[in-house]
Amino acid sequence: LYSVVKRCAQSLGWKLIGEEAPEKVKKNCHVLWVDRSFVNDKLFLSIQPWQRINHFPGMTNICRKTRLAQSLELMKKRFPREYSFYPTTYVLPQNLVSFKNVFSSNGQSKVAYIIKPDGSAQGKGIFLTKCIDDVENLNMMCVAQQYIRNPLLIDKKKFDLRIYVLTTSCSPLRIYLFRDGLVRICTEEYKAPNSTNMDDKCMHLTNYAVNKRSEKYERDEGSNFNNLGSKRSISWLLNSLSKERGDDAAKGLWAKVGDICVMSIISILPTLQREYNAVFKKNKQWFSTGSSSTESSIRTTSSDSNESDCPMHKVLDIDNETPPQNRPICSSSGDAYNGQRMPAHEASTSRCFEILGIDIMIDDQLTPYLIEVNHLPSWGTDSLID
Numbered sequence: 001l002y003s004v005v006k007r008c009a010q011s012l013g014w015k016l017i018g019e020e021a022p023e024k025v026k027k028n029c030h031v032l033w034v035d036r037s038f039v040n041d042k043l044f045l046s047i048q049p050w051q052r053i054n055h056f057p058g059m060t061n062i063c064r065k066t067r068l069a070q071s072l073e074l075m076k077k078r079f080p081r082e083y084s085f086y087p088t089t090y091v092l093p094q095n096l097v098s099f100k101n102v103f104s105s106n107g108q109s110k111v112a113y114i115i116k117p118d119g120s121a122q123g124k125g126i127f128l129t130k131c132i133d134d135v136e137n138l139n140m141m142c143v144a145q146q147y148i149r150n151p152l153l154i155d156k157k158k159f160d161l162r163i164y165v166l167t168t169s170c171s172p173l174r175i176y177l178f179r180d181g182l183v184r185i186c187t188e189e190y191k192a193p194n195s196t197n198m199d200d201k202c203m204h205l206t207n208y209a210v211n212k213r214s215e216k217y218e219r220d221e222g223s224n225f226n227n228l229g230s231k232r233s234i235s236w237l238l239n240s241l242s243k244e245r246g247d248d249a250a251k252g253l254w255a256k257v258g259d260i261c262v263m264s265i266i267s268i269l270p271t272l273q274r275e276y277n278a279v280f281k282k283n284k285q286w287f288s289t290g291s292s293s294t295e296s297s298i299r300t301t302s303s304d305s306n307e308s309d310c311p312m313h314k315v316l317d318i319d320n321e322t323p324p325q326n327r328p329i330c331s332s333s334g335d336a337y338n339g340q341r342m343p344a345h346e347a348s349t350s351r352c353f354e355i356l357g358i359d360i361m362i363d364d365q366l367t368p369y370l371i372e373v374n375h376l377p378s379w380g381t382d383s384l385i386d
Contacts, residue, residue, distance in 0.1 A: 052351055058274070166354070
């Protein structure tokens, strides 16, 4: 268990129960926190009615790279404008034939593609290519994602955003967007991909696990971080953009980021609800998977709305029952929080919650793009900004 999770639990006055505890003791706990990428269905089936677990069955449908691509490419065909935030992505080897069609007769492409193994993390196994021969004989499931050629730069370097999203219920869908996050900056100055630099991971990959090994990685040390290192805060970025391009541009970017987070989860909502129902045997009256009812009930609380005065959270809701002023700011498993107790209907209807790490890249026109979704974002805190 990550130390930051332990500290948060202890600050709430909760008692920690270890894996070595007797089964009777573990069955009496209220929250099951699992620091593993994928949870076995047997664990979901074994939890007691009073317990909550920090994963949803079915969330792997957007947290595995191939499934995310399949879901979003399907939605893009039906709603091309709304789902244009996802770069064109091919699932390989499943879509190898159609992927070959974007290459010329000599097997070359003018556009670079970034190849990512399906189950990889921390930049492992990722590479760039403009040559079909590099992927034609790969013996693994992976995705080939079109490289964003004109990324917005910080100090001439490429970067991405790590967004933190809390989902507390899938029926109704209830999502909370943390109003900050991490800006992860490469350690080499950016140049468009070519034959001489495509292997330079510190130029093209924004993963912290990759760049922290570089001698050029800059840590923002000291008692107060100053947003000068290779990892900075999103609030710093938005403030900088406000000064450079105006408040409307910065607010518009953040609103689009919120939309991406919501629509990514909506893309798998019927599947997420169905798998949740199959595991927890919920009454079917709670579920509404029809597209018309979903589309008509989406409400987004904007970052400057009076509905939420909390400076750190933005509420994204698909729910017509709870008045905005009564919605929780953040969630725990039925314990008092934010000066109030969780509404009874939420505590009784959702057995799961999940914190997702959503990776976003921005181009030089301030258009955000979804890169991937992580359902086990790193909880390591090796720097003050973490």
